[in-house]
Structures are given as C-alpha cells and as structure tokens.
Amino acid sequence: MRPDLLDRVHTLLPAHHARPEIQLLYDMMRDYPARGGKGIRAELLLASARAHGVREGTPAWEQALWLAATVELFQNWVLIHDDIEDDSEERRGQPALHRTHGVPLALNAGDALHAYMWAAVARANVPGAFEEVLQMIHRTAEGQHVDLAWVEHGRWDLTPADYLDMVRLKTAYYTVVVPLRLGALAAGATPSAAFEAAGVALGAAFQIRDDVLNLTADAGVYGKEIGGDLQEGKRTLMVLDWLERAPASERAAFLTYMQQPRAQKSPEDTRRILDWLRTSGAVDRAQAVADEHARTGLALLDAALADAPDRAAALGILAQMQQLATRHA
Template identity: 70%
Template sequence: MRPELAALTEQLLPDPDSSVRPELQLLYRMLLDYPRRGGKGIRSELMLLSAQAYGVQPTTVAWNRALWLAVTLELFQNWVLIHDDIADDSEERRGRPALHRQHGVPLALNAGDALHAYMWDALRRAEVPAAYAEVLSMIHRTAEGQHLDLAWVKGHEWNLRPADYLEMVRLKTAYYTVIAPLRLGALAGGSAPPAAFEAAGTALGAAFQIRDDVLNLIGDERYGKEIGGDLLEGKRTLILLRWLENAPSAQRAVFLEQMRLPRGDKSAGAMRDLLGWLRESGAVNSAQDYADAEAERGLTLLRDALSDAPDPAAAAQIMALMGGLARREA
C-alpha cells in the first residue's frame, strides 16, 4: 500500500492516546491493527492507476479525491477481513493471529463494524458523488458471494458444479478486487466506466481466486495465509468440485465424513490423506489450466476496454499489474 494511503488512514482513524479510557484505547488499537499489518494494496493501486488512466494527475485536487477513494477500498477490505476471519474461525491473518483470536469474537466483530463506519467517512471525504452507488454495489455483491460461500458450508452442500463456484467467485472476489477498483478510478476521472470492465474483471478475478485456492493447497513463499486452511474450513473450490466429479468412492466417503465435522474435530491424518489425493488427482493442474485461460481472456478484454483511455502509460501499468495479479506474480 502506498505510504500516502497509510498516512490518510492514520489521519482518519482515532489515535489510541486520544482517550483516557483503556477500553477505548483498545478499540482504537484494534481499528488500526489490520491496516497496520500492511498487505500489497493491489485494489487501491489498481484504482489509482485507473484514475490516472482517465486523466487524474498527481498533486491535483482530483488526485486527493482519488486517494480518499483508495482509502475507502482499503478500509472496506480490512473490515470485511475481520468479519471473514470470524465467519471462517481462521487462525491467522497476514502472518499474525486473527483479530478474534487475540481479543475474542465480540470485540473483533464490533471493531469490524466500527471500521465499516470509518470506510463511509473516507468515501465522504472523497467528494465523488457517483462513487456512492459504486461502493454500495460492491458491498452488495460481496455480501451475496460471501453468503453463498457460508451457506454451502453451513448446509454441508457438496452437490455443486464448477459453474456454482465461479458464480460465487464473481460476486465475492472479482467485483471488489478488479471490477469496482477499475470503475471507481474512471469515476474519479469524471468518465463513465467502460461496460467491458465487468467481463474483464470477472475473468481476472476468477483467475486470481483459483490461483489463491491452489496456493492454499501447495504453498508458496509469497502466500501469507495458512496452508490447507481452505480444506479445514470446508471451502468450496474449483479444485475440490472437479476432484469430487471423479473421486473414488472410498476417498469421497472419507472426504464427506470429514467435511461434516467442525474444523477443530477434523482428523489431522485424514486431512493429510485428502491433501495428497487432491494433489495426485490432477485437479490442481486442471484448475491452474483454467486460471491460465481466464487470465489471458481477461487481459485481452481489459486491453480492449482501456484502448481509449486518455493516459496510455497508466493503462499500460494497469495491464502489467493485472497480468501479475491474474498469474499470481503480485
């Protein structure tokens, strides 16, 4: 994340020393916790590059508005991550214990709610009226995708097709990772976002999420989350759904038995067996191949969508960033 975004976030959120009450000092520290853990800032960077592509120049008043939109995206991601970690009962976030693991679910949930409110304050400071509808749409789509994900886990639903997973990813990942940042950048520049942003962002977002699912199984020095956590949490992924289509009945029975259990009750031995079966089945390679194809399709659509952007140099930077994101090089 750019230093100026970190500075604006610190300016927006309350200073822990601003209260004499230790309880509120704790709340204010919790609000700053996930933002201070860093992260790549891919969504805010994409949004700022999109703003530049549509004519917003650094050091201008319009650039300051774009920076506040970028802070809005960063705060959105952080409060959603707090809630997501609670919903999934995750152990870690960005290499440290998840907020609810440190402070308990009630305090972490409240901190996420408070951070959500500060997100709207950042959006207010941006003073880009058209951005309100875009941010609302982003929240609606993300909530719909998250609901699909959580409802399938709660209902022990495995009678799903790859198309079901891709619909969930479009809503939960693609919209706020690619589509909304691109659209918000254009709006910051006073331009109507190209309609093709949605198709391009859907393909690129799917490629990103599938690669993230793959890395969760096989690991990588750049991967900052718990290896195998998706399997423990019973996440529906393209890898699992394709494996289930042809899994031997004995392996399928072990899988379904384990998936009915809470995370903490799952057998470590059975989890090791399942990881081995998944890796040996070819489902991982199949998912990677699909991600490759979606990445190339999305990049072609995005290149066409940006062909008329006023700043070709910024458009080229967007293509480079999205190429790295979709191929999981960023």
C-alpha cells in the same frame, strides 16, 4: 499497502482515548491495516485514475487517494468478518483478530471500520462513488452468503460452475470491477461498460489462483495457513473438480472429514486429503481455468482501455492483472 495510503487511512481512524476499553477498540481498528497487505485493489484504482488522465499532486489525485483508502478500509473490515465467519486461525502471518480478542470485540471493530470507510467516501467527494461502493458491498455480500450457505448447509452437490458463479460475486466486484470504475470516476470520466465483464473474468482468475496458493504456496510467504481453506470446508474449484473424479473410498473419507468441526480434524487427515488434491491433477486443471479467464478478461480490458488518455498507465493495469492470475504469493 503503500505508506502514503496507510497514513491516509490512519488520519481517519482515532488513535487515543482515556478509557481503556475504547483505546482497545481503536487499537483493534488499526490492527489489520497496520499488518500491511499488498494493497492490490487500491493500486488498481490509482492506476485506473492515471490511465484516465489524473496526475499526481492534483486535486483529482487527492480524491483518488481517498477512494483508494475507501477500498482498503472495506478490505480490512470485510477480512475481520470473514475470519470470524470462516473460523480462521491467521491473517497476514499473525493470529486472526477474533483469536486474540474474541468474536464479539472483533465483530464490533469490523463494524467500526465499516463506518470509517464511509468517512473516506465522503472525503473523496466524487460524484457516483457512493453508488459504486454500495454495489461493491451488495455483490460481495451476496457472494459471501452463497459461500457461507454451502458450508452451513453441508452442501457438496455442487459443480465447478456453481463455484464460478459464487466467486464472480464474492471477489470480482471489489477486487477488479469497482476499483476500475472508481478510478475513472476520480478522473471525471464515465467508466467503460466493458469494465464489468472484464473485471468479472479477471476476478474469477484471481480467486482461483488464491485458492491454488492456499494448497501450494510457501507458508512463510503466503501469510495464511496452508490448507486453511480445506479445514474451513471451502468449496473451491479444486475440491469440486476432484470430487467429480475421486474414487468412492476417497470421496467417502473426504465427506466424513468434512462433517467434523475444524478443531477435530486431525493434521494427518488434512495432509492426506491435501495429497489427494495435489496429485489428482485438480490443481493444474484449476490453474488452466484461471488462465482462460485471465486471457478473456485481459482482452476485454485492453479493448476497454484502448482510448484511455494515458496508454502507458493502461498497459500497467494490464500487466498488473496478468500478475494477479499467475502470482506465487
């Protein structure tokens, strides 16, 4: 996260309290934002504001910064909850918050961050922003519910198309669609109707690439445990693609592995299944799907930004979106 944006987030979050229990809450609320992160969504929102004519140092830029703080606070409280729901071990190279402090305290800290997110929306005071943030929460919660329901109900009778439906909700709106729209609103512009279709395609490409990285990235750079999605039972495009083609013996071994609680999944079994996925061609096929969605989304986004007041900033957005679908960490 850019330093000026982190400073803005911290101005909203309380820092000191005489009662030690509440001091712990304040420290926990600041934990994930202080760990860094790339700030992808906030940067996209600010780039959209520039493309629509907002200049740094103006009142409109101040409003855009508060909206960028909004999406960062959203990202962090959702990550706290997501780590609990997925029983994750790490976040940004450190133990997940619930691993250090327990589920009840981590859950409460996430709820508190959610409340401060709305304080950032209020500071921005941008017409239409409230409704956009609501849409972001609704769509993300729907996609997350689908994802969690598959795990909770032990569903493996799924197709790659099911996966794409899920990530278009879970990832696309808060990663691409809404940041683009909020940036336009900060400029006092009407967001292009094409942002939705473009963002849905690009968001799917982003999530597929993130799933690929979970199997292939350098652990020292990635910031999460490699293979964590597999241990958590995530229904990724690679897994669903592989299951459609896997030999019966490998499929049976995989389903047996998935019936075990995470703590009982042996490292040897995890490595064996990772090897099957990596050597099956499923990773390459998933990246090809990501590339196709990226091309579609970039073409739609280029058309949507064709008349943007700042063409250089618009081209910067296209370059940023291209990088998201092909990044290596």
